Ligand SMILES: Cc1cc2nc3c(=O)[nH]c(=O)nc-3n(C[C@H](O)[C@H](O)[C@H](O)COP(=O)(O)OP(=O)(O)OC[C@H]3O[C@@H](n4cnc5c(N)ncnc54)[C@H](O)[C@@H]3O)c2cc1C
């Protein structure tokens with residue numbers, strides 16, 4: 215219970231029947247929270263296994279993992295709070311170790327049988343009585359009282375918008391980072407990698423070992439953070455949410471500068487922002503590869519023509535491959551667009567989880583932390599579990615809307631305007647704020663007698679089935 219009190223028969227009061235979409239690292243964290251609370255749920259997973267993005271060559275076709283993908287958030291940051299990764303793991307494990315860790319998590323806590331594998335949710339529709347009707351790709355339709363969405367947000371590639379002039383007639387290969395597998399396709403080739411996020415860093419570095427030439431094109435500069443400072447993974451530096459952000463910002467920016475100097479020194483564009491105002495680009499290798507002369511920085515692409523890529527400074531190179539590391543779209547293919555969608559990655563949820571107008575839908579892992587997603591998804595799962603049981607009550611709608619507005623405004627003020635900065639959170643701050651919101655909501659729940667929200671109680675549709 216979020217407030218530390220134990221209430222007899224809380225589960226018996228009924229959270230109704232819950233549908234959970236996805237058994238990636240966010241979905242399994244939520245599934246554990248529901249399972250532990252005795253909430254009746256089905257977790258539908260398209261794939262034949264758990265782990266989502268972390269399953270290389272996942273048969274769901276949605277994973278962006280490449281053969282040599284290693285995490286860039288360190289092991290202690292990424293692990294769930296009650297299930298440490300094995301001591302034998304390195305600081306930044308390989309995707310295969312991460313996927314194995316998720317498998318072990320599900321078995322350790324014993325809820326594997328609640329996951330329905332190789333079953334996709336095709337459509338989730340809100341019914342007039344407030345329940346959900348969920349159509350599966352098996353053809354079956356099932357009624358649910360509440361819906362939890364953990365379908366991931368790094369699987370639907372965002373290609374450059376609008377497409378570059380000449381991209382329809384370019385003679386080389388154009389691909390998105392999402393379909394990158396390994397650097398064998400770059401052998402002896404001239405490769406242009408576009409973007410300054412973590413995909414671009416990894417792919418440019420991998421290309422630089424085998425390609426004839428690798429160019430790294432960017433439309434704006436970023437601060438590149440090393441994986442280690444003071445001999446420790448950078449994300450394990452003390453980051454106290456009680457210290458004002460500006461103070462923490464100055465400290466980290468000073469560290470990054472003292473490590474590498476300004477990005478311009480490497481021929482990269484000067485960042486137009488300060489540290490912490492863009493999603494962090496973490497790479498221990500990119501600056502070396504640039505300084506070894508194996509990667510040539512370039513400004514943004516202006517146009518493609520035949521085999522030529524022209525950049526915004528007028529320079530041109532011949533290229534066999536262009537890799538667009540231009541990010542992802544937040545998409546919910548199972549919702550009618552007018553019900554819930556995220557145009558330009560924009561979606562307004564209370565603390566990234568609750569829809570202010572639909573009481574029985576919640577989103578898990580739909581956030582982009584400066585830090586790892588998993589412990590945040592774990593906290594969200596527990597929060598939603600409490601909510602479904604009536605142990606937590608949301609604030610009134612007007613208060614949620616005001617909170618969302620304030621949050622959107624703070625994000626707009628802080629972050630570089632970009633479709634990749636619409637669901638940002640600071641890891642430690644988010645956990646800290648969530649804990650205090652859970653305490654406040656537990657007090658509200660106590661005051662109203664621990665009643666689960668009406669829409670989450672078993673509906674006629676469910677009880678009849
Ligand atoms: C290349 C890359 C590297 C990354 N590295 C890191 C990192 O180091 N640290 C970090 O914290 N984050 C990293 N991320 C972010 C990544 O989003 C998270 O690590 C993590 O995968 C999020 O888990 P998830 O469960 O939310 O989504 P996913 O891992 O995408 O899992 C979603 C699951 O939902 C299932 N699903 C989707 N739709 C349906 C449906 N309709 N019906 C049934 N099932 C469905 C999918 O099959 C999948 O199993 C990285 C992302 C990428 C692309």
Ligand SMILES: NC(=O)c1ccc[n+]([C@@H]2O[C@H](COP(=O)([O-])OP(=O)(O)OC[C@H]3O[C@@H](n4cnc5c(N)ncnc54)[C@H](OP(=O)(O)O)[C@@H]3O)[C@@H](O)[C@H]2O)c1
Pocket residue numbers: 283284285286287368373374375376391408409410411412413414416432433434493514539540541542582630631632633634
């Ligand atoms: N090793 C790892 O752990 C690892 C590896 C890869 C990815 N990841 C994670 O996966 C997620 C996605 O990362 P990502 O790098 O694929 O995407 P991303 O973070 O969204 O970065 C996209 C990049 O492409 C640029 N871009 C977008 N549209 C463009 C356009 N039309 N023209 C020119 N540039 C354009 C963006 O620039 P603007 O900033 O100007 O928009 C940004 O630099 C992140 O969470 C990341 O941390 C982790």
